[in-house]
Amino acid sequence: MGKPLILVTNDDGIFAGGIRELISIAKELGEVVVMAPDAPQSATGHAITIRQPLRFEPAKEFPDIEAYKCSGTPVDCVKIARQVLLKDRKVDLCVSGINHGSNAAVNILYSGTMSAAMEASIEGINSIGFSLLDFSHDADFSHCRKYVKAIMEHVLKNGMENGNLLNVNIPKLSTEEIKGMKICRQANARWVERFEQKLDPVGQPYYWLAGDFVDFDEREDTDIKALKANYISIVPAMHDLTNQAAIPDLKKMEAINVAS
Amino acid sequence: MGKPLILVTNDDGIFAGGIRELISIAKELGEVVVMAPDAPQSATGHAITIRQPLRFEPAKEFPDIEAYKCSGTPVDCVKIARQVLLKDRKVDLCVSGINHGSNAAVNILYSGTMSAAMEASIEGINSIGFSLLDFSHDADFSHCRKYVKAIMEHVLKNGMENGNLLNVNIPKLSTEEIKGMKICRQANARWVERFEQKLDPVGQPYYWLAGDFVDFDEREDTDIKALKANYISIVPAMHDLTNQAAIPDLKKMEAINVAS
Numbered sequence: 376m377g378k379p380l381i382l383v384t385n386d387d388g389i390f391a392g393g394i395r396e397l398i399s400i401a402k403e404l405g406e407v408v409v410m411a412p413d414a415p416q417s418a419t420g421h422a423i424t425i426r427q428p429l430r431f432e433p434a435k436e437f438p439d440i441e442a443y444k445c446s447g448t449p450v451d452c453v454k455i456a457r458q459v460l461l462k463d464r465k466v467d468l469c470v471s472g473i474n475h476g477s478n479a480a481v482n483i484l485y486s487g488t489m490s491a492a493m494e495a496s497i498e499g500i501n502s503i504g505f506s507l508l509d510f511s512h513d514a515d516f517s518h519c520r521k522y523v524k525a526i527m528e529h530v531l532k533n534g535m536e537n538g539n540l541l542n543v544n545i546p547k548l549s550t551e552e553i554k555g556m557k558i559c560r561q562a563n564a565r566w567v568e569r570f571e572q573k574l575d576p577v578g579q580p581y582y583w584l585a586g587d588f589v590d591f592d593e594r595e596d597t598d599i600k601a602l603k604a605n606y607i608s609i610v611p612a613m614h615d616l617t618n619q620a621a622i623p624d625l626k627k628m629e630a631i632n633v634a635s
Numbered sequence: 636m637g638k639p640l641i642l643v644t645n646d647d648g649i650f651a652g653g654i655r656e657l658i659s660i661a662k663e664l665g666e667v668v669v670m671a672p673d674a675p676q677s678a679t680g681h682a683i684t685i686r687q688p689l690r691f692e693p694a695k696e697f698p699d700i701e702a703y704k705c706s707g708t709p710v711d712c713v714k715i716a717r718q719v720l721l722k723d724r725k726v727d728l729c730v731s732g733i734n735h736g737s738n739a740a741v742n743i744l745y746s747g748t749m750s751a752a753m754e755a756s757i758e759g760i761n762s763i764g765f766s767l768l769d770f771s772h773d774a775d776f777s778h779c780r781k782y783v784k785a786i787m788e789h790v791l792k793n794g795m796e797n798g799n800l801l802n803v804n805i806p807k808l809s810t811e812e813i814k815g816m817k818i819c820r821q822a823n824a825r826w827v828e829r830f831e832q833k834l835d836p837v838g839q840p841y842y843w844l845a846g847d848f849v850d851f852d853e854r855e856d857t858d859i860k861a862l863k864a865n866y867i868s869i870v871p872a873m874h875d876l877t878n879q880a881a882i883p884d885l886k887k888m889e890a891i892n893v894a895s
C-alpha cells in the first residue's frame with residue numbers, strides 16, 4: 376500500500392503562512408498535491424466560477440511537491456484538482472487551511488476554507504478544515520502543529536463513521552496552554568453587524584461591513600464554549616441542510632389547494 | 636395591525652424577470668422593500684464583501700415601492716437592508732428569487748438566492764427561497780404565481796415551527812400540470828463535473844466548468860423525486876451544519892495525547 380494522497384487547499388491563498396504550515400505537516404503523512412487560490416479569497420463561501428474560465432499554473436514556491444495556484448475560488452480549486460489533475464486517482468484526504476482566523480459557529484457558511492473542505496466531502500472525500508483564532512498575516516502556526524498532525528493521522532488511520540467532514544478551530548495559545556480536543560456542536564453564535572457609512576471623494580455614500588461576534592448559545596457542548604475553555608473544537612459537519620424537525624408542522628401545506 | 640413587512644432579494648439581479656414576478660406577488664401581501672444585486676450574482680454562495688465598500692441606490696424600475704440595487708452579493712444585500720434601511724423595523728418575511736434555474740439538492744450551497752434567504756434566517760427572520768426549473772433569461776414565471784403566493788400567505792399567517800427557512804423549487808410546467816406541493820428532504824444529488832479545456836489566443840490553456848447533475852438518492856421523499864413527479868418541492872433547511880450522527884465515533888479523538 377502506497378502513501379495516502381492528500382489534497383491541500385485554503386482560502387487565504389497560496390502565499391499564506393497557514394497553508395505553508397499545513398503543507399509541511401501533510402508531507403510527513405503522505406503524497407501531497409496542492410491547488411490553492413492565487414490571491415486571497417476569504418469569505419467567498421461556496422461560490423463557484425461559472426461565467427469565466429479558470430487557469431492554474433505551477434506554484435514555484437513549493438518546488439519539491441506538486442503544487443498549483445489557481446485563478447478561482449476555494450471550491451473551484453477542489454473541483455479542478457479533482458477533475459483535471461487527479462481524475463483517475465483516489466484522494467484519501469482533503470485538508471483546507473490553516474485559516475488565518477476563526478471558522479467556528481456560523482462562520483462555516485462564510486468561509487472559503489470550510490466551503491473547500493465541504494466541496495471535497497460532497498464528492499465523498501474525507502475532509503478537514505483547520506482554522507487558527509488569529510487573523511494576523513504573520514500568525515504563528517507552529518504551536519498547533521502537533522494537534523493538526525494528530526487529527527490528520529487519526530482520520531487517515533480510522534476514517535470517519537456517519538460523515539466525512541470536520542471543522543477544526545484552534546485557540547491562539549501555546550501547545551502547552553491548549554488543554555486538548557473536544558468534539559462539539561456548532562454554536563448558535565453569529566455576527567451582529569453594523570455598517571460604517573462614509574462619503575467618497577465626490578460626496579457619494581459608501582458602506583463598509585463591520586460587526587461583533589456574539590454567542591447566543593447557552594449549551595455547554597458548543598465549539599465557542601470549547602475554544603473559550605482553551606480546547607481545540609472539532610465539529611463534524613454535513614452538507615445535507617434538511618431540517619427534519621420542521622417537517623411535521625409543514626406537512627399541512629401539502630393540503631393547500633391553489634385552485635380555490 | 637399593519638401590513639407585514641416583506642424583504643425581497645435574489646441572485647440574478649434587479650433586472651431579472653424572476654424578481655419582478657416575486658415583487659408583484661409580495662405587493663399583494665404586504666409592504667415591500669427590495670434590495671437586490673445590481674448585476675447577476677449566480678453561484679456566489681454565501682460570499683460576503685469584506686475588502687471593498689458597498690453601495691446601493693434607488694432602483695427606478697420599481698417607482699411605486701422602496702427598491703434598491705446594491706453593488707454586493709445576495710448575502711450583502713440582506714445584511715445592508717437589515718442594518719441600514721430597516722434597522723429599527725421588524726421584517727416579517729424575507730423572500731428570495733424567483734431564481735432562474737433549480738436550487739434543489741446540493742445546489743442550496745452554491746446558490747446566492749438560497750444563501751440570501753439563509754442569511755435572513757440566521758438573523759431570525761422567516762425566509763423562503765423560490766426557484767423555477769428554467770434557466771432561460773425569459774423564463775415564464777406566471778404559472779407558478781398562485782403557488783408562490785399561497786406559500787408566502789401560509790408562512791405569514793402560520794409562521795414556522797422548529798425552523799425558519801424553506802427551499803422551494805417549482806417544475807417548469809403549467810399551473811394545471813403541477814400536481815401540488817410536497818414537503819421533502821434534500822436529495823443526495825450533485826454535479827458530476829468535467830472541465831472543458833481550450834487554448835486562449837496566445838496558446839495558454841484555460842478550463843471552463845461543465846457537468847451533469849446526477850441523483851444518487853433512492854429514497855422516495857427527496858426534492859428531486861418530488862420535482863420529477865411534477866410536484867413543487869419544499870425542503871425545510873437550517874444553518875446548523877452539525878452532523879450529530881458522527882459525534883459518538885469521533886469522541887475517541889478526545890483521548891489523543893499529542894505529548895506522547
